[in-house]
Amino acid sequence: MTEQVLIKLNNVKKVFYTDEVETHALSDINLAINAGEYVSISGPSGCGKSTLLSVLGLLDIATHGEYELNGHQVINLKNADRARIRNKEVGFIFQSFNLISDLTVEENVALPLTYRDDYSNQQIKDAVKVALEKVDMNHRGNHFPSQLSGGQQQRVAVARAIAGNPSIILADEPTGNLDSKNAEAVMALLDSLHQDGATICMVTHDPRSAKRAERLIEILDGKITADNVINRGIHAA
Amino acid sequence: MKWLFDIKYAYRMLLKNPGFTSLTVSVMAAGLGICVFMLAFIATVITRPLPFEQGEQMHVIELEYDGMHYNGGSIMHPDYLTIKEQSNSYSEIGAYYNATANLSNGDRAQRYSSVVTEANMFSFTKTSPLMGRDFTDHDAMSGAEPVTVIGYEIWQNYFNGDQSVVGQSVKINGVDTLIIGVMPEGYLFPVAAQLWQPLTEDATRVKRSEAAHMSIYVKKKPEVSIEQANQEVKDIMSKIAQQYPETNSKSSAYVTTFQKWVMGDGTDMIIGLMLTAVGFVLILACVNVGNLLFARANERAKETAIRVALGAPRTRLIMQMMWESVFICGLGGLFGLFLAAWSLELLQVILPQMLPMSVPFWWSMSLDSELILQSIMIILVTALVTGILPAWKMSSSDFNAVLRDGTRGSVGKKAGRINRFLVIVEVALSCILLSLSGVLFVVLQEVNSSNFGANIENKLTARIGLPQVNYQEDSKRIQYYQRLLTKLSTIPGVNSVGAISGLPGSGNGYLAFQPEGYEVTENQYPRTGQGVTYIGSMQAMEMKLLEGRYFDSRDRVDSLPVTVITESMATKYWPTGSALGKRFKYVESEDQPWLTVVGVVNHVIHGQPFSGVKHRTTAYLPFTQQTRRFMSIFIDTQGDSEQYNEALISAVASIDPEVPAYSISTLTERLRRSTGGMNFIRDLFAVFAACALLLASSGIYGVLANSTSRRTQEIGIRRAIGASDEKVLSMLMKQGWVQLIIGLVVGLPIGYLVSQGVVQMLAPETNNYYIVFVIIPVIISLVVTLATFVPAKRAIKMEPCSALRYE
Ligand SMILES: Nc1ncnc2c1ncn2[C@@H]1O[C@H](COP(=O)(O)OP(=O)(O)OP(=O)(O)O)[C@@H](O)[C@H]1O
Numbered sequence A: 001m002t003e004q005v006l007i008k009l010n011n012v013k014k015v016f017y018t019d020e021v022e023t024h025a026l027s028d029i030n031l032a033i034n035a036g037e038y039v040s041i042s043g044p045s046g047c048g049k050s051t052l053l054s055v056l057g058l059l060d061i062a063t064h065g066e067y068e069l070n071g072h073q074v075i076n077l078k079n080a081d082r083a084r085i086r087n088k089e090v091g092f093i094f095q096s097f098n099l100i101s102d103l104t105v106e107e108n109v110a111l112p113l114t115y116r117d118d119y120s121n122q123q124i125k126d127a128v129k130v131a132l133e134k135v136d137m138n139h140r141g142n143h144f145p146s147q148l149s150g151g152q153q154q155r156v157a158v159a160r161a162i163a164g165n166p167s168i169i170l171a172d173e174p175t176g177n178l179d180s181k182n183a184e185a186v187m188a189l190l191d192s193l194h195q196d197g198a199t200i201c202m203v204t205h206d207p208r209s210a211k212r213a214e215r216l217i218e219i220l221d222g223k224i225t226a227d228n229v230i231n232r233g234i235h236a237a
Numbered sequence B: 001m002k003w004l005f006d007i008k009y010a011y012r013m014l015l016k017n018p019g020f021t022s023l024t025v026s027v028m029a030a031g032l033g034i035c036v037f038m039l040a041f042i043a044t045v046i047t048r049p050l051p052f053e054q055g056e057q058m059h060v061i062e063l064e065y066d067g068m069h070y071n072g073g074s075i076m077h078p079d080y081l082t083i084k085e086q087s088n089s090y091s092e093i094g095a096y097y098n099a100t101a102n103l104s105n106g107d108r109a110q111r112y113s114s115v116v117t118e119a120n121m122f123s124f125t126k127t128s129p130l131m132g133r134d135f136t137d138h139d140a141m142s143g144a145e146p147v148t149v150i151g152y153e154i155w156q157n158y159f160n161g162d163q164s165v166v167g168q169s170v171k172i173n174g175v176d177t178l179i180i181g182v183m184p185e186g187y188l189f190p191v192a193a194q195l196w197q198p199l200t201e202d203a204t205r206v207k208r209s210e211a212a213h214m215s216i217y218v219k220k221k222p223e224v225s226i227e228q229a230n231q232e233v234k235d236i237m238s239k240i241a242q243q244y245p246e247t248n249s250k251s252s253a254y255v256t257t258f259q260k261w262v263m264g265d266g267t268d269m270i271i272g273l274m275l276t277a278v279g280f281v282l283i284l285a286c287v288n289v290g291n292l293l294f295a296r297a298n299e300r301a302k303e304t305a306i307r308v309a310l311g312a313p314r315t316r317l318i319m320q321m322m323w324e325s326v327f328i329c330g331l332g333g334l335f336g337l338f339l340a341a342w343s344l345e346l347l348q349v350i351l352p353q354m355l356p357m358s359v360p361f362w363w364s365m366s367l368d369s370e371l372i373l374q375s376i377m378i379i380l381v382t383a384l385v386t387g388i389l390p391a392w393k394m395s396s397s398d399f400n401a402v403l404r405d406g407t408r409g410s411v412g413k414k415a416g417r418i419n420r421f422l423v424i425v426e427v428a429l430s431c432i433l434l435s436l437s438g439v440l441f442v443v444l445q446e447v448n449s450s451n452f453g454a455n456i457e458n459k460l461t462a463r464i465g466l467p468q469v470n471y472q473e474d475s476k477r478i479q480y481y482q483r484l485l486t487k488l489s490t491i492p493g494v495n496s497v498g499a500i501s502g503l504p505g506s507g508n509g510y511l512a513f514q515p516e517g518y519e520v521t522e523n524q525y526p527r528t529g530q531g532v533t534y535i536g537s538m539q540a541m542e543m544k545l546l547e548g549r550y551f552d553s554r555d556r557v558d559s560l561p562v563t564v565i566t567e568s569m570a571t572k573y574w575p576t577g578s579a580l581g582k583r584f585k586y587v588e589s590e591d592q593p594w595l596t597v598v599g600v601v602n603h604v605i606h607g608q609p610f611s612g613v614k615h616r617t618t619a620y621l622p623f624t625q626q627t628r629r630f631m632s633i634f635i636d637t638q639g640d641s642e643q644y645n646e647a648l649i650s651a652v653a654s655i656d657p658e659v660p661a662y663s664i665s666t667l668t669e670r671l672r673r674s675t676g677g678m679n680f681i682r683d684l685f686a687v688f689a690a691c692a693l694l695l696a697s698s699g700i701y702g703v704l705a706n707s708t709s710r711r712t713q714e715i716g717i718r719r720a721i722g723a724s725d726e727k728v729l730s731m732l733m734k735q736g737w738v739q740l741i742i743g744l745v746v747g748l749p750i751g752y753l754v755s756q757g758v759v760q761m762l763a764p765e766t767n768n769y770y771i772v773f774v775i776i777p778v779i780i781s782l783v784v785t786l787a788t789f790v791p792a793k794r795a796i797k798m799e800p801c802s803a804l805r806y807e
């Protein structure tokens, strides 16, 4: 596969100012992620993993530094443009699924696509069908999230993340709320997405999950302390 | 359009929470319904042009005397001619005066209100008669054959729709008159005319002081503004005043619309008051629904954060939340429109029964397309107002924090503060409206239960108008009333009878007079009412004699001119000693005799029992010495007076078939009508206030229910660690009470100030309205307590463990 650089962080810092306390959540992060990579991020609680993911996903703005996504500088973009890029280029998977309880499975998956201008209603329908098939949830399309198990909900969340063919999938503890059996199923799903060529960046506490990635980044106090390539070639086609 | 996706979602959310939906929809329905109703009322009564071609240019010119606007046809005929000649503001102009027509075909007389008009009235309104012909200039020449055009109602009721009515001759006020036409149904121009006669008087031949008084109808040229027209007519009138200072020194004129002219001068204030009240109610409704939507948006903060994370554009986010308020306001508006249409129909039926006058033809209360369009605009604005704030707030909140796993996503102190503020506004607003309507209620209660100074029970009354032609001489008039009263007293069940120029509660002449021995500087004469009573009538009315005597057979045409005055007049002008034997004379004209006081009766209210008029003094004169053509007769009956209707009519007809009894009603009914307008306004305010309270209480309930449910988990934790139910309950309710007290502290003084205005206007001497300011806080407190208690009680009913699981 081509070694195309998808994400490039240069000296990124993130400082939170609260009640006169400065929290340096991220300091001097330099990081490049190539297209098709499967990266796992781990580290102790409070070290800045989620913050890094938020910055990567344009949910939050770095206090300092440069961020190039898909060849474009995205650090100084307006809110509307950030929303557009988030919608198009990024797929989020959260620990607590974050499905909208009053939308059906199909509608939840369709939701990000309805925010886009380049999808017709028919295209949305088709994309939803494909995504749900990938996570094997197409038979539950008309159910509401409350009618699904936790594992099923997370699979729907994965379908939502991939429906719009994003450049990168960002997952923050995707198995944190699941028992081991369901966790395994979701991890297998991510594996297969990766095999199909998706770029994945996953935060996890669980060493077993972390090992399924091909690159392991460790963070401590907002700094990258280790960045090891493992398993390279095992999954790569 | 991806909007469908959001619309479907909004619709689903509304169906999912039927309680929330019905609460908000009914709040909006009440607010918008009242608003549309009032707009329709104001449009009908004031702003909608008359239903004729160029109706928007039709105006009236009327007398302004000493700065006061008259509306009873008061411009002198020669002055009208001058205005007609010298003004340039109008494309058409004409004049008329109101009269009454005793219509008789020999068998049966009936009284109608007629209009004596210049020949151009029908062409002015571009309306041709249904049958027969219009007036011609020939009809209006003095000495022409008397003709009349009758209205549809007379044709149907008096002539039973007789196709050959045109060409028939009838007696009108004793004069043979030819019917030349019938006007179409509903045509009552200029106000509520039933019959039209041509004006044949030649103003150039009569003395100025004896000229007819008229109202002028004009069609303003579109390019002339009302201010210009006003200025022009004032200039003309001031020139006339210089020329004829003895008649015109204080006279001027003004131009106004027919609608405002009929409503009188206070209109703008009353309408302003109404609009303010309506505005309040609408604001309350919006605040309320906005509040509820906001509270709910808070609960869905997490959902919004998810949408933001998924890259929702801000406009979509706002629109998605707006849809709900669009649904709620749209649905509420729809119900409100139906409600308004229905109440307007009701009002249309009730109004004629409530008002002392006949209803102007343009008062047909209904929604027209323009109003519906306005309503839709208002609905859209309310949807925007109620929706935009919560939507804006939510779409700009810190979604990153909300997404943080584990938080339930409620918006913290900021939103709570806004909600609390809104509740305070609601309490204050409903407090103001409630005090206003409460004070109106108390004041009008007092006004309505005024002691009129007579026994008003069991009296059947009617008006009699003797036609000028047959009753020129005093002796004929005296003879007529003597025979009539004798006849009336023979009706079985009648205790006593009487005739009086103005009944208690009805107006009297209020004339300048000079008490003997008073130094009166030029034109600074005091005024007193002048009533004329037939002998025995004051006794029959049970006006109590305090001193001296009533009128009796001693008081003849040629005997000493005497008067019986009210106690209020006696103490005002002769405070020391007895008024008996004192003299005064009216100064309206030179030849007025000195009147000697022979009796004092208790104070009697003539006119509406409101502030100024209520205390007006009155002097009564014996009919024998001061005859009138127009009198009110009354009979004091055993049992229900209304049963004597027929007997009274036939008794009157038996004396002179050409003189009908009209305006027949019981005295209590008549009095009820005279304050009908004010009572109507009171009821209106009561409706406003009831709505305001409903809105406020539902709003308070909704907000507190929401905030309590948001705190369910907290409540669970508190109870799990051992807080007693009472502690939790009082903690939750305290929140509502703080806002209640602030709301009252703000609202009560404003309510007090506003209602002071009302009190000053209607009955400044009332003081028991203070009770209102005790009762209203109690009512509001009860409602707020209930509104906080219900959701709080629900929260502590839940087992602590299930509260902790509550998501
Ligand atoms: N909005 C915020 N305001 C202030 N401080 C914040 C904010 N968000 C994060 N922080 C701080 O930044 C630091 C990094 O937080 P972050 O959520 O990235 O940690 P994490 O590595 O994801 O931890 P965990 O494994 O517990 O999820 C922490 O010290 C946290 O308190």
Ligand SMILES: [Mg+2]
Pocket: A049, A050, A051, A172
């Ligand atoms: Mg984290």
